[in-house]
Amino acid sequence: MRTIPGMTVIVPSDDVEAKAAVRAAIEMEGPVYLRFGRAAVPVINDRPDYKFEIGKGVLLKEGKDVTIIASGITVSSALEAAEMLAADGISAEVINIHTIKPLDEALVLASAKKTGKVVTAEEHTVIGGLGSAVCDCLSEKCPTPVLRIGMQDTFGESGTANELVQKYGLDGNGIYAKVKDFVK
DSSP states (O other): OTTSTTOEEEOOSSHHHHHHHHHHHHHSSSOEEEOOOSSOOOOOOOOTTOOOOTTOOEEEEOOSSEEEEEOTTHHHHHHHHHHHHHHTTOOEEEEEOOEEESOOHHHHHHHHHHHSOEEEEEEEESSSSHHHHHHHHHHHHSOOOEEEEEEOSSOOOOSOHHHHHHHTTOSHHHHHHHHHHHHO
């Protein structure tokens, strides 16, 4: 969907963000693609100061060693992985990018410059989605090592959402293991 001219692509991380995204989509002009996960996820955005804005990512956790940029259901997994990484002495910054297009390049660039390594996590193929958008931005403006976590070049499968999240390493443990290996 990112390749369609003028298309806005939104992938909410929880029900609070989903409701806000639908309201924002109704109010904007032009085509909007909203992508929702099937699995129930923890509520992340229930803070009184939370404000959804198309094209603006949300810094959820500051860090200095690696940036984890996540969308949709992987946001809660990224936060879980960051806690596990902290126990190993790895400080992970976590960013919720609910809008894949337009991408919040300023936030991506600032974090990449700070940490020097970026990991993307998405419940989508790594081709054409969040990982590709982040790589496009960084390759042009701030070359940075990037690890894309998601479905590799493969067809999807049937199964429960939780089984598939585990199979593709999109749960907290899977993201933790991949980020820890990447940071070494």
